[in-house]
Each structure stands twice: as C-alpha cells, then as structure tokens.
Amino acid sequence: MLSKAQNKYIRSLTQHKFRREFSAFIAEGDKIAKEWLQSAAAIQHIVALEEWAVQHQALISNHPEAALHIVKESELSALSALQTPNQALLVVRMSTQEMALPVDEWSIALDNIQDPGNMGTIIRIADWFGINHIVCANECVDVYNPKVIQAAMGGHLRVQIHRTDLSEFLSGSKVPVLVAALNGSNLYSMPRQQAATLVIGNESKGVSDSIMQLATHKITIPRRGGAESLNAAVSAGIICSHLLPA
C-alpha cells in the first residue's frame, strides 16, 4: 500500500521540476526494474505486484534502503507512464557523484536532442559500443525523463551522462570532433578512430552553426534512396558501428 503523500510524490516525478527538486526519478517495467535492482543505485521505493515481488525477493533484499509497497495492478498502472501493463516501478535517487568530462576517449555529444525516445536509444547505443560518456548540451531533454529511462534499457547504469556548455567542451577537445551532417565526407571511406567525439544534432534542425564550426570532420552516411534524412539515433548507431575500434 502507498500513502496518499507517497502516491503524490511518485506521480510528481513525471515532471522535470520535481525530479530536480527531489533528485529522484522513476525506473519501471520488469526488465528495467531488475537492471536497477541489480545495481548499487540508491532506491527509495519499490512498488510492485505481489507475484513479481515474490519472484524477485533476492534482488529486492539487495536494497534494504528501499520501502517496498505491494500494490494491485490498478494502483500500479495509475502511477505508470507506460502503456502496456507493468509489474514493478522503482523510485531511484540520482547519483550526486561529480564526474570528470572525457578528455582522450570516445564520447557522443548531443546538440539539443529533444525526443526522449532518441535520447534513451542513444544512451543504449553508447552502452552497446562501450562508449563511457555522453555529453549533453544544456538544451537537451532531461535524461531522467521516464521515456528516456525506458528507451535506455539500463544504459544510465554504465554510461556517464554529462550536461554542460557544448561549445566549451568541444573547444577544449583533444580528440577529433566528428559531426554528422548531410554534406560531409563519405562515412565508408573513413578509418576507425582510437578516440573521438561524435556530435549528433537536433532532430529537425541538425547541428547548430556554432557547433559545426568546431568540427574537425563532417561525415555523411551515403544515401541511396529518397528520404531526406535519417533518425538521429539511427545515425549515431551507424556511425559508431563504422568508426569505433572493431
């Protein structure tokens, strides 16, 4: 059972303002809840169906700091941002650890990514390719948005996500700055890079002019068909698969 106040608190975390105020966010769904419970993250609340809680007793007991609430399906779906039926929802504390920006290793830099699905998918791509850092421009969508958490599939646990002034970060870069653009050189002719920063631009406007000026290489995925552009996350995935060390 959840108290009225707890219910209100958890619901408030769908809003950026309250996530920031309380330094907490929601991670939900069977797969994602398990990923977070397997980690050392500080969990505040575990809200779950009885069957799920029984089945995952061992994982839950890893987190004595968390309050466990067994609820009915209707209570859970009232809290949920997901459309499909859910089994568990966690409230997780944001880590307050200060993280140093990447200097001489691979990173993905995001210039104003607005779609939470794209943001989460890019975090998942970094996680797949072993890229340890994502550097978000201050204008990007909040990376603790429930849809970002959903699409990242636990990527937040392994990828360090920074938020900073992107121009400043790129100006000080010691590695090649690769910008995905529609008029760059052919991706397929480029050798794999030991270290680099890959810059992905806004979904409709692409990379802003001030950031484009900081590119050491502009790269294009060769087009054979009629589409005007590729999805931002798909472009990031394609470029990573060609340029990361194999």
Next chain:
Amino acid sequence: MLSKAQNKYIRSLTQHKFRREFSAFIAEGDKIAKEWLQSAAAIQHIVALEEWAVQHQALISNHPEAALHIVKESELSALSALQTPNQALLVVRMSTQEMALPVDEWSIALDNIQDPGNMGTIIRIADWFGINHIVCANECVDVYNPKVIQAAMGGHLRVQIHRTDLSEFLSGSKVPVLVAALNGSNLYSMPRQQAATLVIGNESKGVSDSIMQLATHKITIPRRGGAESLNAAVSAGIICSHLLPA
C-alpha cells in the same frame, strides 16, 4: 470548419478497426503534410490553420479531390495525435494497388515489430538506403498507425509495404536470408550483398524459432559494452549501412 460527422470520422482513424473499414489514415504535421501533398496520393481532407493553408496554396491546389477545412488551433489539436503544436492534418486514402512481393532485390522483413516508432523508423531507413520493399509479418503493428506515419517521414510514399505470412515469403526466397541475432557471425566480416532479405525480430523476443530456421546467415553487430541488446530500428540501420552496395 468541420462538421460533427467529419470530426467523428477523422477521430475514428486513430483506431486500426476504422482505418481498415474506411481504407484511410491520418498524416499530420507541417513536414509530413507537405510530403503527402507533393505526391499523387488521394487526399480526402486537408485540415489546416489559415496561415499554413495560405502559405501552401500551390500544394493544396494539386489536390482538387480533397475537402479543405480551415480551423483554429484548438480544433486542430483536438484531432491531433501529436504532442507538439500542429499546423496541418490530412486524411489520405490507402492505395489499393496490388503489389508483387520482392523476388531478387533487397528487402527488410519484419517478424512481429510492435512499436510504432520502430516500424516508422525502419520504413525511413529503407527509404534512405533505397530498399524498395518492407515485408511485414501479419502480427506486426499496423503501418498506418499515426505514430508510424509520423516516424516514417514520408517513407510510405516510396517504399512498398507488404503484409503477408513471413515463413511462406522467406521459404520461397531466391536471395540470402540474413537474420539479425545475438549469436551470429560478425557483421564486419561480411561482404556487401547485391540482393538480400534482412530479417528483424520482435523488440523483446527477437526472431521467432520458425523464422530463424529459414536464415541462410545469422549476423551479429559486435558488442563492446554492457548493453544486453540494441534497439530493433538501430540494428536494421547499422546492418543496412554495412551490407547494401556502397
């Protein structure tokens, strides 16, 4: 102005059942509305803000078959499936043209793709790489779902989308059947293919066993990090970029 009946009709098209009954679907948003108006598709209704309609008079006059409705922002957003403010919404008739399944050219086959965003993004990928056919298993999400139309960015206009029994289609295939899997051979060692069918599986379960048995090649995108898997559309994009003729 829209009549009550027209309003009800357009709203009904957010549901699969009514799209099928009326053989019509919604295409909305500035960019996508322009793409469809530029095409020879049969448009039933154009619902637009006055400013937008004035600005796109030439495009609109290409479609004398369509009824034009100038509406206020509130009327438009009541019809819209989009979260961000919208300027135009079209009701488009489905094409009834019979299309032959691909025999000896590139295609992407989808085994039970459920997420409309993924479906649309894969259509956009096919459109970018000049793949003319997508073959959907009967179980896939409806390709005229508004979110699919949105994510495909006009791809429906250039890519032929089939819905059929996937086992039957693949059994008769005359080109290599490449299946994206987690235990296949290294994508980076595979040569580009003149023609092939790339099979992408369900978001959580992957490719079903019966389809897997029809694979001539299982291929894997090498992993360097901790993620369990990649997003289905991202995988499709990566594989296309490595295996289509350059």
